[in-house]
Amino acid sequence: MRYSIDPNIRVGAYICIPYNPEAPKPYSRWTLKGLYDLKNEVLVAEEFWDFLGGTGTYNQLLDIFEQTGIELRNEIDKKLLGF
DSSP states (O other): HHHHTTTTSSSOOEEESSSSSTTTTTOOTTBBBTTTOOOHHHHEEEHHHHHHTTTHHHHHHHHHHHHHHHHTTHHHHHHTTTT
């Protein structure tokens, strides 16, 4: 849609994975290998969030999640006991 408004705009399509369950190792899910250009078509974790919000966004999100977890730990633990 953006391209239809301005044909001179640079438009790209990416596979985005917001979380890397293999961190701190690089994401290496075998199903992506050979299907995509991993360096140019796939954004994982920090690459994805920093692409959306600018450099440092991923680390800011981690800090927010950590602080929230600390503040709500008792409530989270109580909820988890119900499972």
